[in-house]
Amino acid sequence: MKYGVLGTGVVAQIIATKLIELGHEVMMGSRTANNENAVQWAEKHGERAKCGNFAEAAAFGERVFNLVKGIHSLEALKAAGAENLKGKILIDQTNPYIYKNGHISLDSKFTGDTCLGEENQKLLPDTKVVKTLNYIGANMMTSQEGLKEPVTGFYCGNDAEAKEVVKGILQDFGWKDTFDLGDISMSRYTEMFGSFWVPLYNQLGSMEWGFKLVRNEK
Ligand SMILES: NC(=O)c1ccc[n+]([C@@H]2O[C@H](COP(=O)([O-])OP(=O)(O)OC[C@H]3O[C@@H](n4cnc5c(N)ncnc54)[C@H](OP(=O)(O)O)[C@@H]3O)[C@@H](O)[C@H]2O)c1
Numbered sequence: 001m002k003y004g005v006l007g008t009g010v011v012a013q014i015i016a017t018k019l020i021e022l023g024h025e026v027m028m029g030s031r032t033a034n035n036e037n038a039v040q041w042a043e044k045h046g047e048r049a050k051c052g053n054f055a056e057a058a059a060f061g062e063r064v065f066n067l068v069k070g071i072h073s074l075e076a077l078k079a080a081g082a083e084n085l086k087g088k089i090l091i092d093q094t095n096p097y098i099y100k101n102g103h104i105s106l107d108s109k110f111t112g113d114t115c116l117g118e119e120n121q122k123l124l125p126d127t128k129v130v131k132t133l134n135y136i137g138a139n140m141m142t143s144q145e146g147l148k149e150p151v152t153g154f155y156c157g158n159d160a161e162a163k164e165v166v167k168g169i170l171q172d173f174g175w176k177d178t179f180d181l182g183d184i185s186m187s188r189y190t191e192m193f194g195s196f197w198v199p200l201y202n203q204l205g206s207m208e209w210g211f212k213l214v215r216n217e218k
Pocket of ligand 1: 006007008009010011012029030031032035067068069070071072075076093094095096097133134135136137138139
């Protein structure tokens with residue numbers, strides 16, 4: 001399978017590398033085709049690893065990950081191009097966070113009656129946006145071996161088939177416990193929830209943890 005990965009930061013590096021390990025072809029996309037992080041990543045990961053700009057990565061991927069800085073997600077997706085993402089699944093892990101004085105707040109453009117996941121979906125009505133893994137540290141996204149028990153992989157989106165595909169991707173990434181939250185508006189909650197990661201990280205002094213939903217099956 002061909003994947004486009006929009007972004008070159010720590011999350012993009014971890015997701016893109018895991019996709020290569022799973023045998024996929026990956027193009028990492030950036031604002032510029034010669035982004036240093038992306039070029040170095042592609043050189044390190046062999047012939048199935050490529051890099052380009054956002055539009056090239058979106059066009060390349062049969063499925064695409066959105067892993068850019070959340071407050072700039074709409075700009076990045078516009079640069080990626082609606083036509084290049086049409087009919088595809090967009091796995092969206094972005095958060096609209098503003099960091100100030102040791103605290104996180106949500107960018108006010110993405111609060112109240114909306115959120116970033118919903119705005120990403122509104123921008124791309126012909127793309128199936130599925131929000132997931134935006135509330136956990138990057139190092140836990142594809143590797144949970146160090147944890148005592150499985151933590152929960154939440155996801156939400158409007159398209160049932162796309163969500164099943166994303167559930168399968170999470171399982172390929174090693175997630176043993178997954179949970180469908182509902183439609184894309186549920187990312188309002190996972191985007192707020194994600195901000196809780198920072199105080200817990202500060203108190204635990206470690207990134208080796210996650211959230212588990214303890215429940216009785218219906
Ligand atoms: N770090 C974590 O542990 C973690 C955990 C959960 C969720 N997340 C979310 O995952 C996403 C990626 O996080 P990250 O820490 O890996 O990277 P990041 O530093 O938040 O984002 C880096 C990416 O954002 C792009 N970007 C920055 N400014 C831009 C602009 N003005 N227009 C278009 N694109 C722009 C950069 O493009 P260039 O490549 O062109 O520089 C780069 O690819 C974020 O939304 C974050 O909230 C992060």
